[in-house]
Amino acid sequence: MTPNAASARILLIEDEAPIRRFLKIALGSAGHETLEAGSGREGLERAVIGNPDLIILDLGLPDMDGKAVVREIRSWSSLPILVLSVRDGEAEKIAALDAGADDYVTKPFATGELLARLRVLLRKRGDSEAQPSTVQVGPLSVDLARRLVTVGDQEIKLTRKEFDILALLARHGGRLVSHRQILTEVWGPAHVDDLHYLRIAIGHIRNKLDDDPASPRFIVTEPGVGYRLLS
Template sequence: MNDLQAPRTRLLVIEDDAPIRRFLRIALASGGHEVTEAERGRQGIELAATSAPDGIVLDLGLPDMDGKAVIAAIREWSRVPILVLSVRDRETEKIAALDAGADDYVTKPFAVGELLARLRALLRSRLDRGSEPVEHVLGPLSINLANRTVRADGREVKLTRKEFDVLALLARHPGRLVSHGQFLTTVWGPAHVNDTHYLRIAIGHIRDKLGDDAANPRFIITEPGVGYRLREG
């Protein structure tokens, strides 16, 4: 079986130019990939956290934030392969993007064949490292990242989009501390990095819906002044 016959992989394209997004969607589909699109950096960070892409194609010149900041935000919690696709061809830009955590850099204009080959190489590397599970089961709590469903003690739990995004970020790192800044940057965007009350309210609602007690938590543990972590099964 060659690479083009392999199971379809999910790619997230973060690009503000609609014609380029359309071109990439067609080109990547021809290479056997399913494509999710974001036209802004903050939206891209949210989708990276919640849609579990196998790889990311990222433009640096986004309308709300620089692509290098997007890379840095994603790298706080994920090792998903990131390929930068940018018109910026200066060596300093390439070095800065790679230092921020990008895995590869392709300049525009680009050849589709080369782009697909570079993506295949990055995705092979990801498979070698092992992919992230779609469903996280932690004792009586299960979180399915693909269909965005949550069950606790055998019952379905209805969460808002933001509440699910918060819980999904915790689920990707069971037992590990996720800081206030990581939550706020990833779920609400870099402009809200100091709005800790957003996070506090969301955590409170999630606990209520899960039947969790902050004083004696079964699921979400508070690290005062720092962040939260999800108790391992």
């Protein structure tokens, strides 16, 4: 659906059922459709299959911290995320925003203010499309949300860092990604000069994908600069 300030599909990731019921009534009165999830993992699943326009997220979930949910969603989507939490410390707010949240409202909250902030986020989103959750390059499929890689009908088992590298290349859609950027995002800023880590990991990925670097089907090396995934 195309989100707008009058009507949107909103995913509530909140473990307290009374708050979900209250929000559902408030959002429904404003013309919004709601999806519900009581845990982080359930929320991630519904974010993939429910096609929401915006997410309202509590940080204190029973199975994982809400900031981890934000980071997971940000690895494949630009969906607006509004954090709704009792945690009112400045450091907590900064951490959630740095993880990728778009706004932060503390509990208890005024319904009118919450709805106004939602309208702002939906207007900003406008008609822009979220990044696709799956990137296809010939027979190679990279499902960014489910962290699943297949070639044809065969699932390819990658380590976490191998997947993170491939996902980073996939999100850049055929554009060159520098060694420095990959090392920073996958290993951290302290490893920007550890090029051997990256070369070994790329070699493992290519072996698993049966991708010959001399005649690549998927990953192209730009000597001395970085890598790109064919599109």
